[in-house]
Structures are given as C-alpha cells and as structure tokens.
Amino acid sequence: MWARIGAMVRKEFIQIGRDRRTLGMVIAMPIMMLLLYGYGINIVIDHLPLVVFNEANDPESRALVTAMQNSSYFDVVQYVHTQDAMTSAIDGGTAKVAIHIPPDFGTAILRGEQGQAQLVVDGSDPNNASTASFAAGMVAQAQSTRIITQQLARRGMGGLRSGVEMRPVVLYNPSLKSVNFMIPSIIGLIMSFQTILLTAFAVTREREQGTLEQIIVTPIRTWEFMLGKILPYTVTSTVGAFGAVLGARLIFGFRIAGDLGLLILLSVLFLMGSLGLGLLVSVVSKTQGQATQTAMFIMIPSILLSGFIFSRDAMPWIVRQLGLLVPLTYYIQIVRGIMLKGVGIESLWSAVWPLLIYSIVVFGLSAVLFQKRTV
Amino acid sequence: MSGSNEMSTPIIIDVQHLTRAFGSLVAVDDVSFKVHRGEIFAFLGPNGSGKSTTIRMLCGILAPTSGSASVLGYDIVRQAEKIKQGIGYMSQRFALYEDLTVRENLEFYASVYNVDKALRKQRLGELIDMAGLRGREQQLAGQLSGGWKQRLALGCATVHNPQLLFLDEPTAGVDPISRQEFWTMIYDLARAGRTIFVTTHYLDEAEHANRVGIIHEGVLRALASPAALKQSVRGELLKVSTNAPFDTVAAMGAMQGVLNVALQGNDVHALIDPAQQSAAGISTSLRSAGIGVSDVRTVDPTLEDVFIYLASTAKEHTA
CATH class of the missing domain: 3.40.50.300 (P-loop containing nucleotide triphosphate hydrolases)
Known part of the structure; x- marks a missing residue:
C-alpha cells in the first residue's frame, strides 16, 4: 500500500520537475507574488502628482503648496501659469490633482477674510480622487488653524490650544505598510492556487493522456491514487508558503506575531478543502483546458470577495454575504489574525468553524465522487 | 461445460451474455465466449x-450493463x-x-x-x-x-x-x-x-x-x-480481374446467384451460389456488358472474405 503511494508521489515529483509550467507555478509564483504585492502594489495612496497654478504667488499661497507637498500625499510635478496648461496637465495624465490659487489669496487672508483655492481632481480613479480630496481638506484645515492661531496671537490671545486633538494608535500593523497586510493573503492565495489548479491538472492530464486508464487496471486503489496526487502538491504549496514568509522576513522585515503551530494546523485544514476542490474540479473536467476554466471560475470570485485586495467592510451587504461562501475569506481572516494580531484560537472561532465544515464537506464529497468517476 | 469441445485446458475467461450500452447505442450486444x-x-x-x-x-475499467464474465476465476464486477x-x-x-x-x-x-x-x-x-x-x-x-x-x-x-x-x-x-x-x-x-x-x-x-x-x-x-x-464461408469464392473494377462490382451486384461482391485491391472478390452461377457465366455476362475480363478463378477465402461475408449476411438479417 505505502509502496504504491510512494511510487505515485515519486512519479509526481519527477513530473513536476520536468514540466516547466508546473515548476513555474510552484517556484516562481510565490516569489513573483511576494515581490509584486510587496513592492508594486501599494494599496495606500500617496505621492499623487500635483500641478500648481499659483496666480497669487505670495507667502500664504506658497505656504499652502509647501504644506501639501509636506503631507506626502502630493508631489508637485509642474508649475503652470495658465488655466489651460493646468487642465491639459490633468488631461494628459501628467498630474492627477491640480490646485488653482487665485491672485487675491494672500491679501484676503491678511484682511482677515477667507482665502479660497480650487482643487481639481482627476476622478477616473475614485480611490485616488477621494484620497486627494480628503488629504487636501486635511491640509487646508491645518493651514486654517495655523492662520487663526496667528491672528488670535496678534490680538493678544496667544497660548490657546485647539479644542480637540485626536491621537491615533494603530495596533497590529503600526507602520501601516501594505506589505504586512498582503503577506497573509499571499499565503492564502498560494495555498489555494497551487492546490486547486495543480491537483486538477495532475488528474486531468492523466485522463487526457490515457495514463489514468492504464493506472486503473493496476491493483492501485482509488484512495491510494488520490493520496498520491494530493501529497506532492501539499508539499509544494507548504514549501511555497513558508518561502513567502521567509522572503517577507528577509526583504520586508515581516514577523509573525502569533503562534506558528496554530497557523500550520489551521492551514492544513484549509489545504484539505482546497485539495478537495481541486479533485472536484478534476472530476467535472475532461481536459486540462476545462480544468483551468473551472478553476478560474472558482478562484476569481474568491480573490475578489475574500477581502484579499478589496476591504470586505467597504462592500455592500449582499456582496459581503456572497463572500461568506468563499473559504478563502475565512482563511484570510485566520492568517491575518495570527500573523498580524497574534491572536489565539479563542478569537478566531467565528472563522474556524465555517472553514472546518467546508473542508470536511468538500474533501468528503471529492473522495466519494472521485471513487465513482475515475475514467 | 457442455459447449467446451475445443480444448481440455482450463478456462481463463468465461463471458456470458455480456452487454454494454452507452445511452441508446449498444456497443457490446449479448456476447458469450470462453478463452x-x-x-x-x-x-x-x-x-x-x-x-x-x-x-x-x-x-474492470467499465461496468457491464448486463450479463456476466469471470476472468481468472473472479467475477469482473464483484471481484x-x-x-x-x-x-x-x-x-x-x-x-x-x-x-x-x-x-x-x-x-x-x-x-x-x-x-x-x-x-x-x-x-x-x-x-x-x-x-x-x-x-x-x-x-x-x-x-x-x-x-x-x-x-x-x-x-x-x-x-x-x-x-x-x-x-x-x-x-x-x-x-x-x-x-x-x-x-x-x-x-x-x-x-x-x-x-x-x-x-x-x-x-x-x-x-x-x-x-x-x-x-x-x-x-x-x-x-x-x-x-x-x-471453411465456414458457404458458396464459392471467385477472384475476378478486369480493366474496370468499379464497373465490375456494380455489374456483378445485379447478377443472379452472386451472394456478395467486394473490391479487394484491383481485384473483385465475389461469393457465388454454385447452383445458380459459375465462373464462366460471370465472365460471359461481364464481357457482354463491355468490360474487359482478364481472369476469373476460384480462390480460397482469406479472413477478409470471411469478414465481408459475415458483415453482409448480418446486414441481411437486420434489414
């Protein structure tokens, strides 16, 4: 029995090693995802290119521009002297944001009136637009406070403190780095991608090439064959996930806050579900092409709905409920909880039990259906 | 074991009324034999x-729709x-x-x-x-x-x-x-x-x-x-060589006493009923139809002839 499973596993590893596509997925995907999400994709928006049309060009207006630059939300990329030049900078994509300061800006402030400036925002990316409006508002607010305090001081009312001060304390990811937020998700993605797609491939390839039929006439049992298919991809995805964690530590200084043992235990649970899903995909697919399509059909909603990239809190109610059908949702909650928050199982139960039910059902179902339909 | 008269060696495959259907298509229809x-x-x-x-x-890759078989003494479904x-x-x-x-x-x-x-x-x-x-x-x-x-x-x-x-x-x-x-x-x-x-x-x-x-x-x-x-082919098998094989097949198909006719290479193989038709008769009929006949002779059937014979008789049964 073990000899047959061993033969299957050995064979599978030789094939993984010889198939560039599989090998690429096993080795290159974790590295690529880590670097891409770590360096490339920054979900915190800052350093928006800003074009300045400053007609006032006095100390107050220059102070406003400097304040915007210093906020790090904006980078001044260009100074223009006409309205048209400002508009065309946004049209041409040189800048995402423009500020137009009219000639009487500084004098109005000196007179004790309101200094008005216009903010023009490229709304084609709503995230950029809302961040820009929000950040510019903050800057304007800070400038106002400064000016008011100065004016009050001039009238002999110095030493006033502003009424309310909010001091934020960020737990779990104090530096608010995207990479810290992404790494747990990357691990979830590696785990589900590799297991679903590669397991489904490994079985449908045998069906497509006729080797499955040859295997069925040997004394090998269906569950031995199943195990022989599952084990290699369990190993590769585990190695990939560990590699990603190690890489994150070396490159980005990422550390796991919580219990590694608990993380591994719950990851095995998630893996079981994903492997089962891979086998189910292989049951309904005749060819590798069909397997790819079916797997994509499952995986794309998983990525979109699970909170991997888009925050689930910002989703409409109905979409959020749909996300509850996706196992990756629970796994990402668990991994973020353990890796970033360092919480124990007592805080994770609400994510653990749905995952437990899902994994048992899917794995059981795949075992039964796989038995029935092998050829 | 009433039907086993060929050999006294043990039976290794025993197939009884084996049938397999794929939907409405019957791929294997009530087949029985022993090996x-x-x-x-x-x-x-x-x-x-x-x-x-x-x-x-x-x-054991495919389950039969009906019938049974044993291989090496084991039932193909249960064992x-x-x-x-x-x-x-x-x-x-x-x-x-x-x-x-x-x-x-x-x-x-x-x-x-x-x-x-x-x-x-x-x-x-x-x-x-x-x-x-x-x-x-x-x-x-x-x-x-x-x-x-x-x-x-x-x-x-x-x-x-x-x-x-x-x-x-x-x-x-x-x-x-x-x-x-x-x-x-x-x-x-x-x-x-x-x-x-x-x-x-x-x-x-x-x-x-x-x-x-x-x-x-x-x-x-x-x-x-x-x-x-x-030997099971009933009738007499003729090999007919002419200058127009396709026309020959068409012409002979209409002749009396010709049970079956088929092209094999450049020759025409025809199975005739000796009581109704003869090599000489065919030769004469073909010549009168304007076909240049070079040779008509009786030959021993090959497996191909057997196969064509069986396939054509089967069609008559079903028709």
Missing part, C-alpha cells in the same frame, strides 16, 4: 465494433480488484508517462504491481532486453518512435509476470516491420504459458491467433480457428 489457458485469442472487427468495450469490461494483479493491459493509445524515462516508467509500474524488490532489478533488465530498449533506458518515453513505444508499453504491462494479457489494438499505427517484431514478442509470451487476448482490425494479424472471434456492430458473428472460419 482457454495458453491461447492466443483474437477479436477481429472494424473500429467501433465493440472490441475495446469488451476488453475494458474484462479489465475486479482481485483480477488486476493477474492481468496485464495495453490500451490502444500509448498510455505511459511521456515525461518519464523508459526506466522510470518500468520502475513505476514495478512498484505499483508490488514486484518484489530483490527481483526487481533483474526483472527490469529482462524487460529492457525483451523490448530491445537496452541503451534507451534514460530516454523520455514521449521521444520514442511508435514501435519502441509499443514495446515499452508491453514491457510495463508484463512487469509483474501476469498470466493473462489484454492487448487492445497493440499495433495500430505501427510500421509493418515493428508489427512483425511485436508479434514475435507476443509468440514468445504465449510460448512461456501466458494467455493472450488481442484485438485487431488487421486481418493478417488475426491469422496469428489460435482462435478468432469476429465482432461486428457489437455482435459476435463467428468464433473459430482461422482455418475453420475460412
């Missing part, structure tokens, strides 16, 4: 006649797992791992069949020699040419020394020399006491078998030795 130990038993029939379906049922260790199977398409080397394929099947570790090295050496693959052990199976692939497949199917071998169109798409060499290997295996169940649509190959079953549209039409099958 004896040490026989080379051939199933002859065109593509889609039910040969592979029969083999796949006997190997399929027990059959598997005792049989070797070669499917009609190359079904080994193309991305594994010759040796890795053999080693994989040796492990799957639990070939004793101590004997394995020697056994693999024998198989490599048998298949003539010495020096190619490290070559990827996918890079072998057709003939080599077939031999490797035979090697993998016999790695555990099975007493019964199922070969489903083993020589399809293989060049004539490789086919000849392959049949030499099959003879060697039969001489060593193994039973061979082979399917083919090559008529010349069926001549190699001890007994041939002719299957057509899922029905077993005849089962006997090649010689007996040829």
Whole structure:
C-alpha cells in the first residue's frame, strides 16, 4: 500500500520537475507574488502628482503648496501659469490633482477674510480622487488653524490650544505598510492556487493522456491514487508558503506575531478543502483546458470577495454575504489574525468553524465522487 | 461445460451474455465466449465494433450493463480488484508517462504491481532486453518512435509476470516491420504459458491467433480457428480481374446467384451460389456488358472474405 503511494508521489515529483509550467507555478509564483504585492502594489495612496497654478504667488499661497507637498500625499510635478496648461496637465495624465490659487489669496487672508483655492481632481480613479480630496481638506484645515492661531496671537490671545486633538494608535500593523497586510493573503492565495489548479491538472492530464486508464487496471486503489496526487502538491504549496514568509522576513522585515503551530494546523485544514476542490474540479473536467476554466471560475470570485485586495467592510451587504461562501475569506481572516494580531484560537472561532465544515464537506464529497468517476 | 469441445485446458475467461450500452447505442450486444489457458485469442472487427468495450469490461475499467464474465476465476464486477494483479493491459493509445524515462516508467509500474524488490532489478533488465530498449533506458518515453513505444508499453504491462494479457489494438499505427517484431514478442509470451487476448482490425494479424472471434456492430458473428472460419464461408469464392473494377462490382451486384461482391485491391472478390452461377457465366455476362475480363478463378477465402461475408449476411438479417 505505502509502496504504491510512494511510487505515485515519486512519479509526481519527477513530473513536476520536468514540466516547466508546473515548476513555474510552484517556484516562481510565490516569489513573483511576494515581490509584486510587496513592492508594486501599494494599496495606500500617496505621492499623487500635483500641478500648481499659483496666480497669487505670495507667502500664504506658497505656504499652502509647501504644506501639501509636506503631507506626502502630493508631489508637485509642474508649475503652470495658465488655466489651460493646468487642465491639459490633468488631461494628459501628467498630474492627477491640480490646485488653482487665485491672485487675491494672500491679501484676503491678511484682511482677515477667507482665502479660497480650487482643487481639481482627476476622478477616473475614485480611490485616488477621494484620497486627494480628503488629504487636501486635511491640509487646508491645518493651514486654517495655523492662520487663526496667528491672528488670535496678534490680538493678544496667544497660548490657546485647539479644542480637540485626536491621537491615533494603530495596533497590529503600526507602520501601516501594505506589505504586512498582503503577506497573509499571499499565503492564502498560494495555498489555494497551487492546490486547486495543480491537483486538477495532475488528474486531468492523466485522463487526457490515457495514463489514468492504464493506472486503473493496476491493483492501485482509488484512495491510494488520490493520496498520491494530493501529497506532492501539499508539499509544494507548504514549501511555497513558508518561502513567502521567509522572503517577507528577509526583504520586508515581516514577523509573525502569533503562534506558528496554530497557523500550520489551521492551514492544513484549509489545504484539505482546497485539495478537495481541486479533485472536484478534476472530476467535472475532461481536459486540462476545462480544468483551468473551472478553476478560474472558482478562484476569481474568491480573490475578489475574500477581502484579499478589496476591504470586505467597504462592500455592500449582499456582496459581503456572497463572500461568506468563499473559504478563502475565512482563511484570510485566520492568517491575518495570527500573523498580524497574534491572536489565539479563542478569537478566531467565528472563522474556524465555517472553514472546518467546508473542508470536511468538500474533501468528503471529492473522495466519494472521485471513487465513482475515475475514467 | 457442455459447449467446451475445443480444448481440455482450463478456462481463463468465461463471458456470458455480456452487454454494454452507452445511452441508446449498444456497443457490446449479448456476447458469450470462453478463452482457454495458453491461447492466443483474437477479436477481429472494424473500429467501433465493440472490441475495446469488451476488453475494458474484462479489465474492470467499465461496468457491464448486463450479463456476466469471470476472468481468472473472479467475477469482473464483484471481484475486479482481485483480477488486476493477474492481468496485464495495453490500451490502444500509448498510455505511459511521456515525461518519464523508459526506466522510470518500468520502475513505476514495478512498484505499483508490488514486484518484489530483490527481483526487481533483474526483472527490469529482462524487460529492457525483451523490448530491445537496452541503451534507451534514460530516454523520455514521449521521444520514442511508435514501435519502441509499443514495446515499452508491453514491457510495463508484463512487469509483474501476469498470466493473462489484454492487448487492445497493440499495433495500430505501427510500421509493418515493428508489427512483425511485436508479434514475435507476443509468440514468445504465449510460448512461456501466458494467455493472450488481442484485438485487431488487421486481418493478417488475426491469422496469428489460435482462435478468432469476429465482432461486428457489437455482435459476435463467428468464433473459430482461422482455418475453420475460412471453411465456414458457404458458396464459392471467385477472384475476378478486369480493366474496370468499379464497373465490375456494380455489374456483378445485379447478377443472379452472386451472394456478395467486394473490391479487394484491383481485384473483385465475389461469393457465388454454385447452383445458380459459375465462373464462366460471370465472365460471359461481364464481357457482354463491355468490360474487359482478364481472369476469373476460384480462390480460397482469406479472413477478409470471411469478414465481408459475415458483415453482409448480418446486414441481411437486420434489414
């Protein structure tokens, strides 16, 4: 029995090693995802290119521009002297944001009136637009406070403190780095991608090439064959996930806050579900092409709905409920909880039990259906 | 065992009223036969006649719709797992791992069949020699040419020394020399006491078998030795050579006493009822139809004639 499973596993590893596509997925995907999400994709928006049309060009207006630059939300990329030049900078994509300061800006402030400036925002990316409006508002607010305090001081009312001060304390990811937020998700993605797609491939390839039929006439049992298919991809995805964690530590200084043992235990649970899903995909697919399509059909909603990239809190109610059908949702909650928050199982139960039910059902179902339909 | 009069050797395959339907298509229709130990038993029939379906049922890949069969004394439905260790199977398409080397394929099947570790090295050496693959052990199976692939497949199917071998169109798409060499290997295996169940649509190959079953549209039409099958053709077989073979077939089809007519190469083979028609009569009729007849003679039937004869009589039954 073990000899047959061993033969299957050995064979599978030789094939993984010889198939560039599989090998690429096993080795290159974790590295690529880590670097891409770590360096490339920054979900915190800052350093928006800003074009300045400053007609006032006095100390107050220059102070406003400097304040915007210093906020790090904006980078001044260009100074223009006409309205048209400002508009065309946004049209041409040189800048995402423009500020137009009219000639009487500084004098109005000196007179004790309101200094008005216009903010023009490229709304084609709503995230950029809302961040820009929000950040510019903050800057304007800070400038106002400064000016008011100065004016009050001039009238002999110095030493006033502003009424309310909010001091934020960020737990779990104090530096608010995207990479810290992404790494747990990357691990979830590696785990589900590799297991679903590669397991489904490994079985449908045998069906497509006729080797499955040859295997069925040997004394090998269906569950031995199943195990022989599952084990290699369990190993590769585990190695990939560990590699990603190690890489994150070396490159980005990422550390796991919580219990590694608990993380591994719950990851095995998630893996079981994903492997089962891979086998189910292989049951309904005749060819590798069909397997790819079916797997994509499952995986794309998983990525979109699970909170991997888009925050689930910002989703409409109905979409959020749909996300509850996706196992990756629970796994990402668990991994973020353990890796970033360092919480124990007592805080994770609400994510653990749905995952437990899902994994048992899917794995059981795949075992039964796989038995029935092998050829 | 009332029907067993051919041989006294033990029965290794016993098929009773085996039927398999795919939807409304009946691929194998109420087939019954027995195969004896040490026989080379051939199933002859065109593509889609039910040969592979029969083999796949006997190997436990496919469940029968009705009927029963035993292989090596085990029931193919209830005891399929027990059959598997005792049989070797070669499917009609190359079904080994193309991305594994010759040796890795053999080693994989040796492990799957639990070939004793101590004997394995020697056994693999024998198989490599048998298949003539010495020096190619490290070559990827996918890079072998057709003939080599077939031999490797035979090697993998016999790695555990099975007493019964199922070969489903083993020589399809293989060049004539490789086919000849392959049949030499099959003879060697039969001489060593193994039973061979082979399917083919090559008529010349069926001549190699001890007994041939002719299957057509899922029905077993005849089962006997090649010689007996040829004798079973009723009537007289004529070989007609003319300058216009197609016109000859058309003209003869309308003649009285011509039971069957078919083109074979440039000649026309016709089965006649001697009571109603003769070689001389045909010659005269063709000449009067303006066809240049060069020769009309009586010949011994080949398996092809038998096959055409059986296929055409079957059509009359169903019509």
